Amino acid sequence: MTASDHTRPLPMRVKLANGIGSIAFGVKDNGFSVFLLIFYNQALGMEAWLVSLALVIALVVDAFVDPLLGNLSDRTYTRWGRRLPWLYLAAVPLGIAWYVLWSPPVDGPPSFALLLGMAIVIRLLLSACEVPSVALVPELTRDYDERTTLFRFRYLFGWTGGLVLLFLAYNVFLRDGLTEAESYQVYGLVGALVIVVTTLISALGQHTYVARYPETRPPPFSLKTAFAEIVEAFSERAFLILSAGAVAAYVSQGMTFSLSNYLYLFAWEFDEAALAVYPLILFASVVIVFVTLGALHRRFGKVRVAAAATLLSMTFWLIPYALRFAGQWPEVGSDASNMLLFAFILVSNSLSVMILVSASSMVAEIVEAFEERTGRRAEGSFYSGNWFVQKCATGAGILIAGIIISVSGLPTGAEPGTVAAPIIDSLIAQYCVAVAILGLFSAWWLARFPISREDHEARLATLDAAARGDVDASGATP
Numbered sequence: 213m214t215a216s217d218h219t220r221p222l223p224m225r226v227k228l229a230n231g232i233g234s235i236a237f238g239v240k241d242n243g244f245s246v247f248l249l250i251f252y253n254q255a256l257g258m259e260a261w262l263v264s265l266a267l268v269i270a271l272v273v274d275a276f277v278d279p280l281l282g283n284l285s286d287r288t289y290t291r292w293g294r295r296l297p298w299l300y301l302a303a304v305p306l307g308i309a310w311y312v313l314w315s316p317p318v319d320g321p322p323s324f325a326l327l328l329g330m331a332i333v334i335r336l337l338l339s340a341c342e343v344p345s346v347a348l349v350p351e352l353t354r355d356y357d358e359r360t361t362l363f364r365f366r367y368l369f370g371w372t373g374g375l376v377l378l379f380l381a382y383n384v385f386l387r388d389g390l391t392e393a394e395s396y397q398v399y400g401l402v403g404a405l406v407i408v409v410t411t412l413i414s415a416l417g418q419h420t421y422v423a424r425y426p427e428t429r430p431p432p433f434s435l436k437t438a439f440a441e442i443v444e445a446f447s448e449r450a451f452l453i454l455s456a457g458a459v460a461a462y463v464s465q466g467m468t469f470s471l472s473n474y475l476y477l478f479a480w481e482f483d484e485a486a487l488a489v490y491p492l493i494l495f496a497s498v499v500i501v502f503v504t505l506g507a508l509h510r511r512f513g514k515v516r517v518a519a520a521a522t523l524l525s526m527t528f529w530l531i532p533y534a535l536r537f538a539g540q541w542p543e544v545g546s547d548a549s550n551m552l553l554f555a556f557i558l559v560s561n562s563l564s565v566m567i568l569v570s571a572s573s574m575v576a577e578i579v580e581a582f583e584e585r586t587g588r589r590a591e592g593s594f595y596s597g598n599w600f601v602q603k604c605a606t607g608a609g610i611l612i613a614g615i616i617i618s619v620s621g622l623p624t625g626a627e628p629g630t631v632a633a634p635i636i637d638s639l640i641a642q643y644c645v646a647v648a649i650l651g652l653f654s655a656w657w658l659a660r661f662p663i664s665r666e667d668h669e670a671r672l673a674t675l676d677a678a679a680r681g682d683v684d685a686s687g688a689t690p
Contacts, residue, residue: 222353222362222421229417230352231365233299233345235410236306238374239403240338243310244331245469246378247386247396251314255393257321266324268607270331275603278339279446282596283438285344286589287430292423294592295344295351299415306337307408314400341411343599347591350576351422354672356665359576360509363569364502371498371565373410375491377403382488444586445593450578450662457657458571458598459605461522464650465564466609467616471643474617477628479536479636480553481545493554497561505566509573518570519659525563526651532556533644537637545629567658572598577663580671616642 244267253260288294313330316322349362377399385399386392431437445451476482476490508517532553535541542548575598576591583589620639622631 220353221355222358226352226418226421227362227365229414230345230348230362231369232410232417233341233348233414234366234370235373236303236338236407237342238370238372239377239407240310240334241370242374242378243314243399243403247381247399248313250391251393251396252322252327254391255396256316258324258327262324263327266328266331268610269328270335271603271607273332274335274339275600275607277336278343278596278599278603279442279593280438280596281336281339282343282347282592282594283442283590284433285347285592285596286441287433287438289426289429291425292419293351294426295348296415296419296423298340298344299411302337302340303408303411303415306334306341306411307404309334309337310407311400311404314396314403339596339599343592343596345411345414346572347595348418348422349573350579350589350591352418354580356514356577356668357506357510360506360514360569360573363572364505366572367565367569368498368502371495373406375495377406378491441588441590442593442597445582445590446597448578448582448585448594450581451575451594451597453657453660453662454571454574454578455597455601457518457522457654457661458601460650460654460657461567461571462602462605463609463612464647464654466606467613467643467646467650468609469606470610470613471616471639474622474639475643478622478631479533479544479640480549481628482550483545486550489550489554490557493558494561497558498565500558500562501565501569505569508566509570513665514570514574514577515659515661515664518567518574518661519655521563521566521570522651522655522658525560525567526647526655528556528560528563530644530647533640536640567654571658574661574663577668580668580675581663584671584675612646616646 248267249260249263252258252263285294285298288297290297292300309330313334316326316330318326346366349359349366352362353359380402381399385402386395388395476487480486482490505517512520532541536544542552575594578594579589579591582594616639619642621635622639623635
């Protein structure tokens with residue numbers, strides 16, 4: 213199959229099926245980020261620091277195993293292709309593990325080993341679904357813009373799945389309180405069903421389009437060969453440049469997620485109504501990206517959009533804090549303050565999601581650059597490498613957030629509106645300085661990503677000619 217065969221428009225059913233595959237990640241991200249700590253700490257009685265330690269260790273283990281899973285996915289050789297077998301095999305065990313996580317089979321507080329083991333199992337099974345699922349994007353199409361469309365669907369479905377479950381958790385499953393252990397059983401069961409059903413629907417929806425033996429059979433798996441191929445892929449210049457920009461972006465994201473409740477409760481003094489509106493603002497921002505990003509990529513290219521969005525997102529995110537310091541902000545906690553802040557969050561988060569979608573789509577272009585240089589495709593290695601960067605950087609962001617809280621002197625058990633102003637000012641100042649430094653660093657590297665639309669299309673022409681036998685993979689005439 214030549215490169216030109218992969219540039220035709222994809223059927224809408226395939227785009228939808230691939231996008232649905234990201235819902236499992238949205239469900240996991242929602243549960244791990246929002247509810248897992250308070251469930252195991254307040255509802256089940258585990259020490260908070262033990263819960264956090266288990267999650268960080270699981271994150272690190274997962275980050276280092278991801279590249280190996282990506283390599284195994286690249287080497288899978290079946291009549292269903294390289295990716296689909298993983299989705300079919302991992303979906304049900306992942307659903308079972310997710311349910312058990314929220315209904316642990318113990319009386320009293322769970323042990324550290326049990327939580328750690330469950331967290332590692334769930335992260336590894338999720339990677340076994342997510343890495344092959346996202347690696348299907350460059351397999352499905354080599355078209356510069358069509359790849360952006362696929363990632364627009366993935367982010368739309370992923371965020372929507374997480375936010376819908378968040379809404380149901382607050383308004384249906386956990387209405388009796390976030391500290392009632394029994395309430396989480398229904399939350400876990402519904403999440404498990406969503407994970408299994410959407411993953412299998414995604415695989416079945418793409419089956420007739422991608423289920424075929426790969427064009428070349430890879431050599432037998434060995435750890436030595438796998439690590440050599442992983443190192444070779446990670447040495448690709450474009451991947452290193454993109455990773456440098458992504459590291460800073462993900463550190464900032466991890467720090468922001470960890471501090472978000474502190475900022476909204478103590479700095480902005482959100483009430484219950486404001487917290488209920490917040491998920492809707494996030495959902496609106498994802499819809500904005502879904503509608504606008506394709507046109508922006510066609511006009512300006514992925515590199516320019518990613519770099520510009522980084523600078524603009526950082527700016528719009530910091531403006532409210534600057535106005536607050538300058539005394540030009542409405543009274544904190546008032547409706548005017550909340551509405552104005554939501555407007556800035558809507559713009560900033562829309563730009564932030566644009567960065568993530570653009571960067572994910574840019575990884576796909578690295579696949580052909582690597583293929584041209586080595587004659588081998590390694591979608592799984594590159595996307596698992598991208599996950600490795602994201603997870604390690606997110607962990608660093610969480611660590612920075614903890615340091616900021618400690619240095620600011622924020623007391624434990626504090627009530628919003630009662631913390632001394634210098635403490636809040638210190639928290640905000642440290643956070644804003646970190647956001648500015650990380651944003652500038654990320655934009656600088658993203659702007660230097662070396663693959664433009666023209667480079668990609670020229671490379672496809674070379675690979676197409678090589679497939680027909682007109683030239684070799686390097687572009688030379690035989």
